[in-house]
Amino acid sequence: xxxxxxxxxxxxxxxxxxxxxxxxxxxxxxxxxxxxxxxxxxxxxxxxxxxxxxxxxxxxxxxxxxxxxxxxxxxxxxxxxxxxxxxxxxxxxxxxxxxxxxxxxxxxxxxxxxxxxxxxxxxxxxxxxxxxxxxxxxxxxxxxxxxxxxxxxxxxxxxxxxxxxxxxxxxxxxxxxxxxxxxxxxxxxxxxxxxxxxxxxxxxxxxxxxxxxxxxxxxxxxxxxxxxxxxxxxxxxxxxxxxxxxxxxxxxxxxxxxxxxxxxxxxxxxxxxxxxxxxxxxxxxxxxxxxxxxxxxxxxxxxxxxxxxxxxxxxxxxxxxxxxxxxxxxxxxxxxxxxxxxxxxxxxxxxxxxxxxxxxxxxxxxxxxxxxxxxxxxxxxxxxxxxxxxxxxxxxxxxxxxxxxxxxxxxxxxxxxxxxxxxxxxxxxxxxxxxxxxxxxxxxxx
Amino acid sequence: xxxxxxxxxxxxxxxxxxxxxxxxxxxxxxxxxxxxxxxxxxxxxxxxxxxxxxxxxxxxxxxxxxxxxxxxxxxxxxxxxxxxxxxxxxxxxxxxxxxxxxxxxxxxxxxxxxxxxxxxxxxxxxxxxxxxxxxxxxxxxxxxxxxxxxxxxxxxxxxxxxxxxxxxxxxxxxxxxxxxxxxxxxxxxxxxxxxxxxxxxxxxxxxxxxxxxxxxxxxxxxxxxxxxxxxxxxxxxxxxxxxxxxxxxxxxxxxxxxxxxxxxxxxxxxxxxxxxxxxxxxxxxxxxxxxxxxxxxxxxxxxxxxxxxxxxxxxxxxxxxxxxxxxxxxxxxxxxxxxxxxxxxxxxxxxxxxxxxxxxxxxxxxxxxxxxxxxxxxxxxxxxxxxxxxxxxxxxxxxxxxxxxxxxxxxxxxxxxxxxxxxxxxxxxxxxxxxxxxxxxxxxxxxxxxxxxxxxxxxxxxxxxxxxxxxxxxxxxxxxxxxxxxxxxxxxxxxxxx
Numbered sequence: 001x002x003x004x005x006x007x008x009x010x011x012x013x014x015x016x017x018x019x020x021x022x023x024x025x026x027x028x029x030x031x032x033x034x035x036x037x038x039x040x041x042x043x044x045x046x047x048x049x050x051x052x053x054x055x056x057x058x059x060x061x062x063x064x065x066x067x068x069x070x071x072x073x074x075x076x077x078x079x080x081x082x083x084x085x086x087x088x089x090x091x092x093x094x095x096x097x098x099x100x101x102x103x104x105x106x107x108x109x110x111x112x113x114x115x116x117x118x119x120x121x122x123x124x125x126x127x128x129x130x131x132x133x134x135x136x137x138x139x140x141x142x143x144x145x146x147x148x149x150x151x152x153x154x155x156x157x158x159x160x161x162x163x164x165x166x167x168x169x170x171x172x173x174x175x176x177x178x179x180x181x182x183x184x185x186x187x188x189x190x191x192x193x194x195x196x197x198x199x200x201x202x203x204x205x206x207x208x209x210x211x212x213x214x215x216x217x218x219x220x221x222x223x224x225x226x227x228x229x230x231x232x233x234x235x236x237x238x239x240x241x242x243x244x245x246x247x248x249x250x251x252x253x254x255x256x257x258x259x260x261x262x263x264x265x266x267x268x269x270x271x272x273x274x275x276x277x278x279x280x281x282x283x284x285x286x287x288x289x290x291x292x293x294x295x296x297x298x299x300x301x302x303x304x305x306x307x308x309x310x311x312x313x314x315x316x317x318x319x320x321x322x323x324x325x326x327x328x329x330x331x332x333x334x335x336x337x338x339x340x341x342x343x344x345x346x347x348x349x350x351x352x353x354x355x356x357x358x359x360x361x362x363x364x365x366x367x368x369x370x371x372x373x374x375x376x377x378x379x380x381x382x383x384x385x386x387x388x389x390x391x392x393x394x395x396x397x398x399x400x401x402x403x404x405x406x407x408x409x410x411x412x413x414x415x416x417x418x419x420x421x422x423x424x425x426x427x428x429x430x431x432x433x434x435x436x437x438x439x440x441x442x443x444x445x446x
Numbered sequence: 447x448x449x450x451x452x453x454x455x456x457x458x459x460x461x462x463x464x465x466x467x468x469x470x471x472x473x474x475x476x477x478x479x480x481x482x483x484x485x486x487x488x489x490x491x492x493x494x495x496x497x498x499x500x501x502x503x504x505x506x507x508x509x510x511x512x513x514x515x516x517x518x519x520x521x522x523x524x525x526x527x528x529x530x531x532x533x534x535x536x537x538x539x540x541x542x543x544x545x546x547x548x549x550x551x552x553x554x555x556x557x558x559x560x561x562x563x564x565x566x567x568x569x570x571x572x573x574x575x576x577x578x579x580x581x582x583x584x585x586x587x588x589x590x591x592x593x594x595x596x597x598x599x600x601x602x603x604x605x606x607x608x609x610x611x612x613x614x615x616x617x618x619x620x621x622x623x624x625x626x627x628x629x630x631x632x633x634x635x636x637x638x639x640x641x642x643x644x645x646x647x648x649x650x651x652x653x654x655x656x657x658x659x660x661x662x663x664x665x666x667x668x669x670x671x672x673x674x675x676x677x678x679x680x681x682x683x684x685x686x687x688x689x690x691x692x693x694x695x696x697x698x699x700x701x702x703x704x705x706x707x708x709x710x711x712x713x714x715x716x717x718x719x720x721x722x723x724x725x726x727x728x729x730x731x732x733x734x735x736x737x738x739x740x741x742x743x744x745x746x747x748x749x750x751x752x753x754x755x756x757x758x759x760x761x762x763x764x765x766x767x768x769x770x771x772x773x774x775x776x777x778x779x780x781x782x783x784x785x786x787x788x789x790x791x792x793x794x795x796x797x798x799x800x801x802x803x804x805x806x807x808x809x810x811x812x813x814x815x816x817x818x819x820x821x822x823x824x825x826x827x828x829x830x831x832x833x834x835x836x837x838x839x840x841x842x843x844x845x846x847x848x849x850x851x852x853x854x855x856x857x858x859x860x861x862x863x864x865x866x867x868x869x870x871x872x873x874x875x876x877x878x879x880x881x882x883x884x885x886x887x888x889x890x891x892x893x894x895x896x897x898x899x900x901x902x903x904x905x906x907x908x909x910x911x912x913x914x915x916x917x918x919x920x921x922x923x924x925x926x927x928x929x930x931x932x933x934x935x936x937x938x939x940x941x942x943x944x
Contacts, residue, residue, distance in 0.1 A: 003805040006539050006731075007813055008891035014813075017820040017892060026812045029819055029836045030711060032680035037716040039808075043581035047803025050543050057797060061552025063567030065560070068551070074559045077784060084480045086512055088549075094526035095519035098540050101737040103532075104859065104869055105930075106923040109464055110522035111736040114515070117468050120941040127499045130939050134738070136593035139784040147637070167784035170772075174755070174780035177604060178638035212495045239501060240491055246499045255784070264548070265568045266558030266785025267593070268739030280937070286737065291933035294918070294926035298461035303933040309596070309633035310874070314642040319633035322594035322727065325737030336468055336511045339477045340503045348484025355490045373492050393561060401559050420481050 003047065067263060070396040071426040075377055075417020076208065077138045077165050077234065077255035078263055081346060082420050084337045087260040091330040101286075101325070105301045106293075112300035115325060116288040118332040125238045125335070126252050127245030128274035132285040134324040135271025138255030139168040142202065142232060143175035144284045144318055145251045145273065146183075149200035149228045151282050151317070156181050159198045161188040163207035164232055166406035172202075187409060188213055192221030200251070204232035205241075208407065209415055210354070210377030211370070212241070219248035235259050235272070235331075236347040236419075237375055239340070244274075251275045258419075260334030261327055270327035281307060284318030346420040350376030353418035353427060360431045366438055379403060381413035382438050389414050395433045464924050465517045469941045472504035478511075502943075521924045522736075523868045529890050529898055533840045533871040533883025534628070534676055536706045536728030543801065544731065544794035553793050558785035562768040569767035572759045572786060575743075575796045582799075582807070583702070583722050584715025585745035589754045590787040595703055597782065598723030598742035599634035599670070604779045605721075605746070605753040606668045606697050607638060612752070612777060615695065618667045622696075624653050626677055626875045631670040631701060640667055647877060651679040651833035659690055668697035673714070674704045676875040676883070678818065678837035688718025697721075697750075705729040706887070707815055707839035710808030714745075721746040730795035741791040752777040757786060813888035814839040817895060821886050824899035828906040832878040840885035842878050848906065852913030855880040858905055860927065863920035865901035 002011075009017075018024060030038060048056065067080045074080075095110060102108030102115075115133045122131040135141040146158045158176065160169055162185050169185060176183045186194050191201045201222040205213040219229035228250040235258050238244075244252040256270030257263070275283055281304065289303030309316040335343065354376045358369045361380060368381045377400075382388050386402025404412030416430075463470075488496075506514075523530070530537035548554065556565050576588040592598035603621060610618050621635035622643045632642040643661050648654040653671065662669075669691045673681045681687060688698045700714040700722030706729045708714070714722040726732050727740035734740070746754065756778045757769035769786065772778055802810065815838050822831070822841045829843040845855040859869030859882075871883040886895055908915055920926065 003809040004802055004813065004888065005806070006541060006889050007809065008889065009813055009816075013892040014816065017816055021816075021819050021823045026816050029815055029838075030680075031836070032682045033712045034685060034717065037712045039710065040584065040713045040716060042710065042713070042804055042807065044578055044799060044802075044804040044807060047806045048800055050801070053543060053797055053801050054546070056800065057547040057550060057793075058552075060567045060571050061547075061550040063570065064552040064556050065564035066551045066555040067557050067560075068555055072557075074557045076559060078558055080555075080557065082481055084478070084508075086508060090512060090515040090519075092545070093515070093519045095522040095524045096736050097545075097733045098525035099522050099736040100530060100532055100535055100537055100734050100868075103871075104523070104863065105928045106860070106920050106925050107523035107863055107868060108521075108736075109924055110518035110520065113465065113467070113521075114518050115736075116940070119939055120467075120469065121503060123940045124502050136597060136739075137783055137785075139781070140593070140597075165784075167781060170781035171783055174604070174782055175637075177607070177779065178600075180639055212492070238497070240487070240497055241495050242497050243499055262549075262554040262790070263557045264554050265556045265565065265789040267783075267788040268741075268790050280939070287937075287939055289933040290938035291929045292461060293928050296461065297925055298463045299925045299928045301928050301930050301933050303930065303937060303939075305934070309629035311629070312633075313629045314632035314636040316629070316633045316636070319596040319600055319630050319637050320594075321596045321628075321630050322725075322734075322740040322742075323738040324593075324735075325739075326733075326735030327739065329736065333511070333515055335503055336506055336514070337478055337508060338480055338503075339505045340501045341477045341505070342480040342482070343503065344501070345481040345484050348487035349481070350484075351487035351490055352484045355487075373495070375491075389561070393564070398557075398560060398564070420484070 071429045073399045073416045073430060076400060076415065078266065079258040079417060079419055080263060080421055081258050083260050086337055087330060087333050091326065091333045096329055097326060102302060105299060109299060111325065112288050114329045114332055116290065116300045118328040119288060121332055121335045122272060122274060125235065126274050127243035128252055129277040130280050131274035132283055132287050134328040135273050135285055136324060137267060137269040137271045139171035141253040141271035141273045142168045143172045145230045145253045146172055146200060146202065147175065148251060148282050148284065149230060150181060152279060153199040153227055155197055155199035157184065157198050158200055159184045159186060159191060159194045160202040161191055161204060162186065162408050162410065163188045163209065164202060164204040165208050168232060191218050195221045195225035195227055198225065198227045200228040200230045202230045202232065206237055206375040209379040210374035212373045212375060215247040215249060239344045239347040250279060256331050259331035261330050268324055268327055270324050270331055282317055285320050285323060349420040350418045353422045354378060357418060357427045361434060364435050364438055367434065376419065377415055377417040379413050380416050381411060382434065384437060385412035386414060391437050392433055397430055397433055464521060465514065467941055468504045468506065468514060471510055471514060472506050474505055476505045476507050478508045528867065529894050530868045531870045531884050531886055531898065533885045534703050536885060536887055538731055538887040539889040540731055540733040541798060544797045547797040548790045548793040566767055568789065569759055571793060571796055573761050573767055575792055576759065578799050579724060579743050579745055583724065583745040584713025585722065586748045587751045587754060588743055588745045590743045590792055591755055591782055592723065592742035592744055593783060593788050594738065594740040595723055595725045595742040596630040596634055598744040599630055600637055601744055601755060601782050602699050602721050603635055603638040605750055608753040608779050609750060610667065618665055620665050621667050622661050622669045624671065625877050626675050627670060627672060628676065628701060628703060650682065650835060651677045652682050653687055655683055655686060658687060662690060662694035662696065664695055666694055666696040668699055670699040670701060672701040672703055674707050674838040677833055677842050678840035679833060679835055680838055684717050703728060704839060707811060709811030711811045721750055726791060726795035731798045732791045732794040739788050739791050741788040753779050755779055755782045759786065810888050817886040817888060817890065821884065821895050821899060825902055828903045840883060843882040843884065844878050845880035845882055848909045849880050851909050853909045853916045855882055857916040857919065858882065860919040861905045861916040862901060864922045867898055867901055
């Protein structure tokens with residue numbers, strides 16, 4: 001006894017508790033457990049002191065190359081961005097972090113108001129009527145949007161652009177196996193031509209390669225064919241680009257990690273999902289609504305719960321229960337601190353750096369960039385193709401995944417992401433390295 | 447909880463408020479200076495794409511933002527502040543060393559698209575966690591990817607589908623769940639395209655095995671069972687249940703929401719389950735985050751291994767870790783999320799398991815069971831007990847007696863708030879009228895358990911003499927009872943300027 005450092009029980013406490021129950025040992029409470037299965041060995045190493053476990057964790061963590069350790073151009077749905085100092089201080093307060101889902105609203109107004117404000121802030125950013133309180137992450141939000149469109153239209157065909165992040169498309173394909181949906185992947189430019197009988201067209205803007213897309217044309221085609229338009233977005237782009245709500249989009253989804261959430265090797269992150277008012281009763285996930293208490297004071301509660309699994313069971317809009325509330329609160333704190341000015345500045349710096357970098361790279365022989373117009377990320381194509389990633393790693397420069405490996409019909413190369421954390425020195429280093437590596441190759445190869 | 451604190455908003459809000467909205471605090475021209483520059487970007491964006499819609503995010507100074515969220519935090523109940531006896535939620539203490547570990551730059555500042563050779567520490571940690579959870583659950587393989595228990599359920603039922611199809615068995619369309627099941631179980635089955643059959647519980651709170659056998663057939667995909675179940679009771683004929691399902695060609699899913707009771711007591715893999723998920727935000731102490739994130743590792747037997755989602759984390763002979771993809775696992779159900787899992791949550795769970803060690807985990811399971819039985823012993827008499835058996839880590843009372851006296855389960859929950867406690871889970875499981883589902887966990891000291899029981903007994907006594915006195919509860923919380931009907935009837939889901 002005394003093996004769990006977080007247990008408050010003394011041996012005297014345990015004895016008193018056993019006596020109150022009227023038994024001599026906890027074993028007497030385990031009668032229902034098959035005898036031969038009781039007290040199994042689990043193979044877990046002996047426990048550590050806090051000091052020992054801290055040292056152990058530091059040793060393992062030291063084996064990783066952090067994003068900040070050198071020039072870093074990896075991005076996509078997950079982006080290395082500046083996080084104001086107050087963000088973790090506020091969002092990770094114990095009163096938020098160690099609370100449960102706000103099922104008792106009278107003692108959960110902190111959570112409920114913060115999430116309602118998150119819904120409001122994201123609605124403003126995306127110019128969308130409603131945003132829910134979060135999905136797991138970007139790819140499951142895309143998949144749930146497709147399922148939502150299927151419920152709304154009664155159709156089982158989903159058309160997705162090749163230029164949607166590859167991991168998002170793959171998760172969509174997995175989710176489609178349940179209800180046995182037909183998922184068709186086509187180039188973005190062919191989405192409109194494939195709208196017939198589609199529950200939805202799924203378009204990403206800016207796309208996986210940062211390219212700007214005419215979303216309105218896609219939405220018009222979807223609507224003309226009686227379907228819906230789902231846009232995959234990313235938060236910072238909306239500070240500078242026309243938002244989904246202004247483009248005729250019905251459901252917007254995306255990865256919310258860039259809103260003040262650490263990279264953390266891919267999770268926990270934040271699935272963004274919003275829609276038009278008319279569709280809200282088919283939206284998955286929790287939604288917070290405003291109301292009043294018995295004395296007329298404003299307050300907030302989880303609402304429209306008849307969509308959810310704990311009420312509707314197999315007829316629910318989704319099985320989602322635990323979500324990413326603390327990430328939504330984090331995003332809310334981030335947007336409150338950044339405000340429109342710093343948010344725009346962060347987005348602009350990424351765009352400016354990406355274009356300055358692209359201009360310099362495009363001057364090198366056998367190097368191409370694009371397609372244009374792009375935002376803060378672009379495809380870099382050299383004679384090395386996707387192998388450029390490995391070559392640059394030897395120089396301590398990290399760039400995005402090989403395109404040929406993950407995208408169909410998009411050629412080969414690597415993606416280069418810039419943000420407000422990309423420095424002039426990073427840009428110089430990448431240009432110099434690419435120049436050296438491409439110059440090495442014999443010209444005759446073309 | 448302190449009484450109501452009203453703030454002067456200085457705005458035109460019609461309603462009194464505990465804390466103004468960000469939008470009410472904002473003034474045009476206020477701002478911090480967190481990031482600046484990049485003006486040259488505006489010329490780089492083609493006008494056809496540039497934002498014309500206004501960007502009406504609030505403009506606030508940093509001190510205002512800090513106070514706003516500090517005030518909001520103060521309106522919340524939390525595990526850091528007190529006992530949180532929500533049944534089936536395992537609201538145990540969340541150790542701070544776990545949070546610190548997750549925030550180490552080597553874990554927090556790595557990108558999921560980095561090449562394997564640059565993230566050997568992260569991959570090693572995940573690999574070791576897989577091994578630890580396999581040992582704890584008694585299963586052969588583990589995927590750490592599911593973001594939550596429900597995500598694991600979906601993953602597993604999709605794997606069941608792939609398993610049956612791989613055997614040419616394509617007629618299976620039904621998933622069976624007990625009437626005591628979490629709502630996520632039937633919802634997950636439905637998301638996989640299957641029909642749901644519900645079977646009743648018997649008089650001892652077990653699955654009614656005759657009803658189960660009658661429901662089984664060659665069209666059954668599998669059976670989803672929580673053990674101990676949501677009544678806190680260990681399934682007395684668990685092996686017989688699993689055998690019956692297997693005999694019909696079905697698979698048995700273990701909902702591991704109540705795994706805290708089984709630590710060192712029994713392993714699902716030794717009881718006949720084909721797989722089990724683990725809610726690390728329950729059993730392994732990771733904070734629930736006001737609703738999430740969680741993580742729901744799925745532990746499976748060998749016969750389900752080919753269907754596990756990608757990417758998989760493996761270790762080669764030289765001790766190098768890497769992520770394997772679909773090309774290496776063609777029978778995999780595919781990807782269920784973008785990356786390898788809720789890594790920051792998994793780091794916390796790993797830290798917890800290594801801190802407690804085998805002996806600490808064994809003590810945890812036993813202490814959780816002891817605490818629940820002790821609390822039940824204190825409360826028996828004041829409330830009806832749904833099933834008179836020794837529970838495991840949680841138990842279910844019924845406020846049916848109190849309802850006859852004029853106050854219901856919800857009144858009791860709200861009265862507990864005035865006593866300074868978070869209420870238990872109420873009205874679940876659905877099969878117990880006026881259910882109060884109580885899970886104390888192993889981290890509440892005996893004095894707190896005593897105080898909680900005293901509070902519930904005081905409330906029962908009040909109801910005996912003056913049931914109306916709890917109808918208005920809570921009166922000591924920041925707000926009185928909220929009008930949920932009005933919220934749903936005319937949804938106000940965001941701020942709109944008046």
